[in-house]
Amino acid sequence: MRLDKFVCKSTELTKVQAIQLIRDGALVVNGAVTISETTQVHENNIVTLHGRPLTARSFRYLLMYKPLNTICSNVDEFYPSIFNLLSIDNGSELHVAGRLDADTTGLVLITDDGRWSFNIIRPSRQCEKVYRVGLSRPIAKDVADKFLQGVQLQGESQLTLPAKLEVVHENEVLLTLQEGKFHQVKRMFSAVGNRVVSLHRERIGNITLDVPVGEWRYLSASEVSLFV
Ligand code: URA
Numbered sequence: 001m002r003l004d005k006f007v008c009k010s011t012e013l014t015k016v017q018a019i020q021l022i023r024d025g026a027l028v029v030n031g032a033v034t035i036s037e038t039t040q041v042h043e044n045n046i047v048t049l050h051g052r053p054l055t056a057r058s059f060r061y062l063l064m065y066k067p068l069n070t071i072c073s074n075v076d077e078f079y080p081s082i083f084n085l086l087s088i089d090n091g092s093e094l095h096v097a098g099r100l101d102a103d104t105t106g107l108v109l110i111t112d113d114g115r116w117s118f119n120i121i122r123p124s125r126q127c128e129k130v131y132r133v134g135l136s137r138p139i140a141k142d143v144a145d146k147f148l149q150g151v152q153l154q155g156e157s158q159l160t161l162p163a164k165l166e167v168v169h170e171n172e173v174l175l176t177l178q179e180g181k182f183h184q185v186k187r188m189f190s191a192v193g194n195r196v197v198s199l200h201r202e203r204i205g206n207i208t209l210d211v212p213v214g215e216w217r218y219l220s221a222s223e224v225s226l227f228v
Pocket of ligand 1: 099100101102104183184185186187199
């Protein structure tokens with residue numbers, strides 16, 4: 001990770017303070033003064049600040065049951081941020097791996113490990129996301145087949161990847177995606193002449209919701225390892 005991030009993760013300093021100290025020559029990496037905040041440091045590097053060795057805190061991984069009318073960014077906008085629900089130090093360092101819309105509820109995974117969240121998001125990892133979808137009209141018979149073949153969404157150059165549709169009853173389905181384009185579920189149903197009236201994410205990979213709405217817990221080591 002970058003040296004400024006390493007300093008932030010191993011002290012109570014802000015990014016601005018960390019960069020200033022680095023530029024002032026207070027940081028030594030493997031015996032050499034390092035004045036560039038973009039220098040990459042690794043676990044086995046010895047980093048000192050004013051001669052004191054630093055050890056980065058380990059990454060954090062958690063799940064939350066996102067309530068209706070909340071947003072996944074770190075700051076409140078029209079709706080409050082889900083990060084208000086986290087009673088945790090340095091919550092602003094965290095981000096959601098695969099955001100949900102304000103009117104979508106359900107499972108979100110939260111971390112400060114960018115590489116881990118990329119594994120959840122990038123389609124080539126084929127990490128399944130399962131959505132329970134309420135529809136304004138009864139589901140047409142040919143939609144499961146269309147979603148399996150891929151549909152053309154407006155503004156996209158490629159068809160959607162094969163997606164599995166299971167009918168719960170005529171106005172409710174489960175949809176399994178391996179990608180997460182902007183508003184993808186809503187746009188897919190719009191492309192087949194239907195409209196999403198409720199949307200809830202039930203599962204990401206093998207992880208399902210087991211906390212009440214608005215609550216969160218840390219992931220176990222074996223849950224974290226699913227996306228390493
Ligand atoms: N697809 C959507 O349209 N919205 C979400 O929140 C998630 C997936």
